[in-house]
Amino acid sequence: MASPLPHLLPQNPLSSSASSTLFRPIRTLPPSHCRRPRARPRCVSAALQWGRKPQLSGETPRVVVVTSGKGGVGKTTTTANLGVSLARHGFSVVAVDADAGLRNLDLLLGLENRVNYTAAEVLNGDCRLDQALVRDRRFPSLQLLCLSKARSKLPLAFGAKALTWVVDALRSRESDSPHFVLIDCPAGIDAGFITAIAPANEAVLVTTPDITALRDADRVTGLLECDGIRDIKMVVNRVRTDLIRGEDMMSVLDVQEMLGLPLLGVIPEDAEVIRSTNRGYPLVLNKPPSIAGLAFEQAAWRLIEQDTMTAVMVEEEPKKRGFFSFFGG
Ligand code: ADP
Ligand code: MG
16 A cells, blocks of 8 residues: 655665765655645744734634644643743633543643533533633633543544534633634544644644654644645754754754744753643743743744744754754744
């Protein structure tokens, strides 16, 4: 049977011989994403501009699904940190945990003890929508909505139509319609994925720079496009510049070449992420900020302004470029 992703299969890029750019063999193969327009690099206006507030772009509420295909690449971490960053900038955000089977966005936000009602109960008529929205005490403009109880199975009736109804109900709240609805998507491309992407009009595709995550990301990109979601930006997570320099990890440039998507953010591998996950205290709140926290903060800024970044070659003049070269030029 023909493989859906021939360009990802033939050679292990890590076994290719050293060249001035990493993994040239993959780049020269015809990519399946050639149907999509290449990301056009734009001027990076959103990088570290502490002196001004980000300007909200696009029609609200912006319904953004955070997805990946592969599990464990950082969707929930990204949703939590983007959500907190957006709320800190004064935007109202509803973070929806659509990973009904293995919900954990509540843990990352430190709100697990306050989830009394869920969207499933709203649909059953057991509570009102505002009772199921858990307001974050640190940033009251951030609210969490879980689809179902941590240990219950999603009722069969809760599908794409039900989540679309919930998002429409959020949209039609007169005084409290959110600026952003962030939907934390479950892994895979089955019913949970279909449900999570249904109400979205934009997507943040999270991937790690490894070939399994990229294959899944490519497949998911095609499915998102089939569903009519054209605004897809990617976050490359768990990037290690030391491994890239040693040609043991794909560079962000390679990832971008392979997926052909505009880049929202590049997040380094950082032990602080694990620490903050376990404390239920999103990384972007850490003081002093960690490198990954800053990277999430910048990604949130770009999301607000519908901006993108350009990847740089980390192996290029590392000393001259210094610390911020990591985040793009
Ligand atoms: P997903 O929602 O895609 O399954 P998670 O957000 O739950 O993934 O992340 C999976 C694990 O990876 C978590 O333990 C998280 O702390 C860890 N992780 C995510 N991003 C990073 C990072 N940049 N550096 C280190 N650990 C990370
Ligand atoms: Mg998750």
